[in-house]
Amino acid sequence: MAGPALFDCDIHHNWKAEEDVLHYLPRRWRDSLHSMSPPMMWLQQSFGTNARLDSFGAGGSPPGSSYEMLRTQYLDPFNVRKAKLSFYIGQNGGLVNPYLADALVRAMNDWNRDYWLSIDDDRLISVILLATQDPVQAAAEIRRLAGHPKLVEVLLVPNPLGKPFGHPIYDPIHAAAAEVGLPLGIHIGGEGFARPTLNVAGGQANCKLDFLALQIEPMMHHLLSFIVHGVFERYPALKLMLIEMGLAWLPAFAWKLDAMVDVLRRETDWVKRLPSDYIRERVRLTTQPMEAGPSRRHMVELLETFDGIEDVLCYASDYPHWDADNSVVIASRVPKAWHAKLFYDNAAAFYGMPPLAEADAGARVDADA
Amino acid sequence: MPDVGAESDFQEGRPALVTVRGREVAVVRWRGAFYAVAARCPHMNALLSGGVVCPKLTGGADVGMIELDERVPTLACPWHGWLFDLHTGAPAWDGTYGIRTYRASCEDGRVHVSLDRVRAEPP
Numbered sequence: 279m280a281g282p283a284l285f286d287c288d289i290h291h292n293w294k295a296e297e298d299v300l301h302y303l304p305r306r307w308r309d310s311l312h313s314m315s316p317p318m319m320w321l322q323q324s325f326g327t328n329a330r331l332d333s334f335g336a337g338g339s340p341p342g343s344s345y346e347m348l349r350t351q352y353l354d355p356f357n358v359r360k361a362k363l364s365f366y367i368g369q370n371g372g373l374v375n376p377y378l379a380d381a382l383v384r385a386m387n388d389w390n391r392d393y394w395l396s397i398d399d400d401r402l403i404s405v406i407l408l409a410t411q412d413p414v415q416a417a418a419e420i421r422r423l424a425g426h427p428k429l430v431e432v433l434l435v436p437n438p439l440g441k442p443f444g445h446p447i448y449d450p451i452h453a454a455a456a457e458v459g460l461p462l463g464i465h466i467g468g469e470g471f472a473r474p475t476l477n478v479a480g481g482q483a484n485c486k487l488d489f490l491a492l493q494i495e496p497m498m499h500h501l502l503s504f505i506v507h508g509v510f511e512r513y514p515a516l517k518l519m520l521i522e523m524g525l526a527w528l529p530a531f532a533w534k535l536d537a538m539v540d541v542l543r544r545e546t547d548w549v550k551r552l553p554s555d556y557i558r559e560r561v562r563l564t565t566q567p568m569e570a571g572p573s574r575r576h577m578v579e580l581l582e583t584f585d586g587i588e589d590v591l592c593y594a595s596d597y598p599h600w601d602a603d604n605s606v607v608i609a610s611r612v613p614k615a616w617h618a619k620l621f622y623d624n625a626a627a628f629y630g631m632p633p634l635a636e637a638d639a640g641a642r643v644d645a646d647a
Numbered sequence: 648m649p650d651v652g653a654e655s656d657f658q659e660g661r662p663a664l665v666t667v668r669g670r671e672v673a674v675v676r677w678r679g680a681f682y683a684v685a686a687r688c689p690h691m692n693a694l695l696s697g698g699v700v701c702p703k704l705t706g707g708a709d710v711g712m713i714e715l716d717e718r719v720p721t722l723a724c725p726w727h728g729w730l731f732d733l734h735t736g737a738p739a740w741d742g743t744y745g746i747r748t749y750r751a752s753c754e755d756g757r758v759h760v761s762l763d764r765v766r767a768e769p770p
Contacts, residue, residue, distance in 0.1 A: 324728045325699055331725035332697035601727055604691040 281606040282617050283634055285360040285625035287564045288465070288521050288594035289352075291394055291404075292342035292366040298393070302385035307378050314382065316372035316436065316471040321486050324600065333598030341598040342366055345397055352597045353401060356605055359622065359634065363394055363404040364433060364465060364521070371409030372436025372471030379409035379438075380419070387423055395428045403629070405433035405463060413447060417454035424458035430629040431519060432460050435468035437496070444503030449512075456513035461628060463519040464500050466493040490567075490601075497523040498531060501561065505535070508548040510556050517628060518561045522596060526569045526577070529584040532557060558586050562628050564594035565620065566603040574611050588616040592625040648750065648759035657681070657758060662722060664696035667760050672749060674760060675700055675733055677720040682733040683751035683760040688724040689744040697725035703732060704739060 293299050296314055303311070325331060329341035333351065342348065353361055370386060373379040390404055406423045408416040420432055432455045434443050441447050443464055455462050470482065478496065483489035497520055504510055504518060535553035543549070571577035581587045596602045605621065612620060623633040632640065651665040657676040664686055665672050671686035673696040686695050703719035720733040730739035736748040750761040 325723070330693075330697075331699065332694065602691075604693070607691050 280355070280357050282357065282609055282621040284356060284358045284593055284595075284605055285362075285622040285634075286358050286595050286597070287362050287519065287592045287625050288566065289348070289361050289363050289597050290342045290366045290599060291348070291363040291390075292340045293389065294339050294343045299382075299385050299389045302388040304381055307381050311378070311382075314370055316369060316374065316379075321483070321489055324486070328600055330598050330600055330602060340366075345394070345399075348597075349399070352595070353399075356595075359401060359637070360403060360625070360631070361401045362430065362625075362629075363390070363402060364463075365390070365405070365407055365435075367465055367467050368405075368407045368433055368435040369468050369471045370436075371407065371411075372438050372468060373409075374438070376409065376411035376415075376438075379411055380415045383407050383409040384419060384422075387419065391423070391426060391429070395426070403428045403430050405429065405431040406460070407433050407435070408451065410434060410436070410443075410448065410451065411438045413450040417450035420451070420454040420458060420460070424454075424460060430460065431463045433463045433465060435465050436471040437469055438471070442496075442499040442503035444500065444505070444507045444509045446507055452509050452513055452516060456516045459515065459630075461517040461519055463521055464497065465521040466497055466523050469496045494523045494527045498527070501557070502535070502553075504561075505549055505553050505556050506546055508546075510560050511548055511550060516560070519564065519592070519628065520561060521564045521594065522566060523563075524567055524569055525563060525565065525591065526571070526580055528557075528563065528587075528590075529580060532584055554584070558590060562590055562592045562624060564592050565608060566594045566596045567601050568603060568608055568611065570611070577611065578613060588613075588619050589624060591616070591620045592628065593621045648752065648761040651758050651760050654753050654756045654758055660700045662696045662698055662700060664694060665760065667749070667762055670762060671696075672760055673698075673722065674751060674758065675720065675722060677733070681751040681753050681758055682720065683749040684722065684731065684733060684736055685747040685749075687746075688726065688729055689746060690724065690729050691726055693724050693726040695722055695724055695731070695746070699723045699725070700733070704730065 300308055333341035335344045335347050371379045371383045373382060387407055394402060395404055406420055406429050408419060410416050423429055478492040483492055501520060532554040539549055539553055569577060609617060626633050649667050651674060657663055657674060659676055662673045662675050665674055672683050673686040675682045677700055688695050700720055700722055702715040702717045703721045705714045705716045721730045722733055723730050731746050736746040738744050747764055750763050752759050
C-alpha cells in the first residue's frame with residue numbers, strides 16, 4: 279500500500295483480556311469492579327462493532343490488541359513512522375466513582391507502559407490517559423508518568439464533570455501539563471460516559487448518524503473554553519490536539535470568533551489575540567474523519583479560507599475503527615504541497631520531534647555507524 | 648473461464664479473495680449462486696473480501712420502517728459499511744462509486760470467474 283510516510287496521531291490499542299490491566303488495579307477495587315467501561319446509553323453499531331471487520335485477531339481477539347496484527351496490517355504496509363497509541367478510546371475514566379476511575383486509569387497507564395511501550399519498536403508512542411473528575415489527582419498522574427520518552431501527550435476523553443476542558447476547574451491539569459511540557463489531547467466520544475444524557479445539547483443522540491455528526495459540538499466548546507478562559511495566556515507553552523471531529527467546521531467557527539472577540543472584550547479582556555491566532559499557533563486538528571465534500575476542489579478551497587491551515591492539520595487514521603481513513607486516499611484529496619507537513623512534520627513539531635527529513639538522516643547515520 | 652477453486656472452498660455468505668489474471672476479485676456464494684466483484688472498495692480502498700453479505704436494504708418511505716429485499720444480495724465493506732449490489736455492482740447510495748462485477752459460475756464442483764463484465768439486472 280505504501281503512500282506517504284506517516285506520523286499517525288490516532289491509533290486505538292487495546293488489551294486482549296481485561297485481566298491484562300486488572301492485575302495492576304489495587305485489590306480493593308478489583309474485588310468490586312463490575313465493568314471497566316462506564317455506563318452509557320450506547321448506540322447500535324453496524325454489524326455489532328465499531329471496528330473494521332478485518333481487524334479482529336485469530337480467535338476473535340479484540341481489534342487493536344495484537345502488536346503483530348497492528349504491525350502487519352497497518353504499520354508496515356502503510357509506511358507508518360510514528361504511531362501514537364490512544365487507548366480504545368479511553369472512556370474508562372468516566373466511571374461514576376471518581377476514586378475508582380482514577381485507580382483504573384492509573385492501572386491502564388501502567389499496563390500501557392509495561393506492555394505496549396516496552397515493545398522494541400521505535401514507532402510506538404502513546405499518551406498519559408486521565409480520569410478528570412478530580413483534577414488534582416489527574417495532575418498527580420501527569421507528574422507520575424511525565425518523563426517517559428514514549429509518552430508524548432496527556433489525553434482527555436470522558437467528561438463526567440460536564441465542563442469544557444478549558445474551564446478553570448481543570449486548572450490543575452493545565453498547570454501540570456504545562457509544567458512537564460506535554461501537550462493536551464482531546465478525543466471525541468467521551469461526552470456520554472458517566473453523563474449519559476448529556477453528550478450534546480438536546481441530550482443523547484439516537485442514531486449513529488446524529489451521534490457522529492454532532493461530535494463537533496462538544497469539541498467546539500472544549501476548544502473555545504481554552505480561549506475564553508485564557509488558558510493559552512496563562513500557560514504560554516501549552517498546546518492542544520483535537521482528535522477525530524472532522525475539519526470543515528473550523529473556518530466558519532474561527533470567522534465568528536474573530537468577528538466578535540473585540541466587541542465582547544469588556545467581558546473577556548484577557549483574550550489578547552484573535553482566536554484564530556491562538557488556534558494557528560497552539561492548536562492542531564487531526565484529519566480523520568476528513569469530509570470528502572462535493573469535490574476535492576470544494577474541500578480544499580473551504581479549508582484554505584483558514585490562513586495557514588496546512589500548518590494546523592495532522593494525519594490520523596483511527597485504525598482499527600470502522601471509519602478509519604486510508605492515507606493513500608487522503609493524499610489524493612489534499613494538495614501535494616501540504617503532504618510533508620500534514621502527514622508527518624506538523625505532528626512531529628507538535629510533539630517535539632524532528633521533521634521527517636531530519637529523522638531519516640539520523641536513521642542513516644545510525645545505520646552507517 | 649479461469650478456475651478459482653473448488654465449490655467447497657467457498658462458504659455460504661462468506662466472501663473470499665481470489666486473483667484472476669493479476670486482478671483482485673471477491674467471490675461470494677449466496678443462496679445457490681456465485682458472484683464475483685472487484686475486490687477493492689472505491690471509497691477507501693479496503694478489501695471487500697473481508698466484508699459481510701446481506702440482503703439489500705429497501706424501503707425508507709415510512710419513518711421507522713426498514714425492509715430487506717431477500718432476492719438481492721449486497722456486499723458491505725468491512726471498514727465503513729458501504730453497500731454494493733452483487734448483481735450490478737451498484738452502490739446502495741452515491742451513484743458515482745460502483746464496483747465492477749464479473750461473470751462467476753460453478754460447474755462440476757469447480758468455481759470459475761471471467762473478467763468479462765456483467766451488468767445483470769437484479770431479479
